[in-house]
Amino acid sequence: MNRSDDELILFFYGEHEAPDELMRELAADPALSRRYDTLRRELSALDGVVVPEPRPGLEARMWARVTPSLTRRTWRSALPSGWLGWAALATAVLVVAFAGFLGGRAIRPEPTESAVAATLKALPPSARERVLQAALADHLDSSQRLLLELANGAPSIDDERAWATTLLSANRLYRRAAERAGQRRVAAVLAELEPVLTQLADAPETFDLRLSKARIENADLLFKVRIARNNLKELS
């Protein structure tokens, strides 16, 4: 019988309807046997990847990585979390305001932020640095998640717009703080992020999210944000 390649594939995967019959044919027909051997060798290339065991503690590590994002689809969670995050945000404002003052430029934070900032003046500089790093890391994490969602085809403009709006104001703040602090790489990444956030924050109902996706891909933005975030991790 003339056997098709599809039948040989089914036989290879143990799904042929009459495997015994085909096996007898393979034994008796050298040409068919050669065809089957070629198929088998070619498919064996798929088995070339040796899968090792993951590093110990994968489950706990994965949960730790996943859990901060499980409730973050509301705009509030895009902000730095906890008092440390708020303190860090305020510190960033403080840094910006202070640098603005030195540079002769008037930067007026919102009253509530400046009020918090005033209470933080007592913090030693090293502590301010740490909270700023923590807040920036939070911001980059949130940004990364938004970019990932856009890259993967976000379901609706509403969520993304609210999220982007919140991130945008924080992004401006951190970009200016980074510029003033001489952190040029971080400032450059945040500067690249800003137009994407602006576009989303201002997007109408009819906005095509694929435009954001293209923009992210063209600028390799997700990768840059990841690198900036990882560099922060190394610093801490």
Next chain:
Amino acid sequence: MEAAELDGVRRARQGDAEAFRGIVATYSRPLWRAAFRVLGDAEAAEDAVQDAFLRAWRALDRFDERAELSTWLYRIAINAAIDHRRERTRREALAGPLPEDFDGQVTLKSTAADPHRQAFWREMVDRAQDAISELPEAERTAILLRHYEGRSIAEIAGVLGGGESSAKQAVFRAVRKLRLVLGPLMETSRHESV
């Protein structure tokens, strides 16, 4: 799907993070292996699995309770891994020049027998991974489920949402395309070793 697992899915759908934690604990390892097969890199596989769980969390409402949670998650993880692989490939293409001796052809440098075979298999594996990444989603899912997970055609049909016949065709098409890529490499190797 087992009753306990179904209960976990339902509670996670309601926003119960602890229930989702159970799902993460159960499936981190198998999904990591699946992602590793696509990416060949342990850290990248973790990134992909993280993305997969986040996608799954957001898409839980769309999960059909008649389906197997494992195959649904597996499919999401494979797609996440493919996305990571594409991103990496694009990044590498932008980042570095091609080797000086690259002429668009497969070159297998034969020094000693063993390194030659190793280089050959490395090339085969790379090509296979690239080829799988380039397959349309249904074919990619079909071949990964069939070849690596040992899922039956009937189970693949359940994941793809079509009948067994279309699942079978997806496997056939995937194998044909992979052979088109891998076959010439095999030929090259055969001629070199003659």
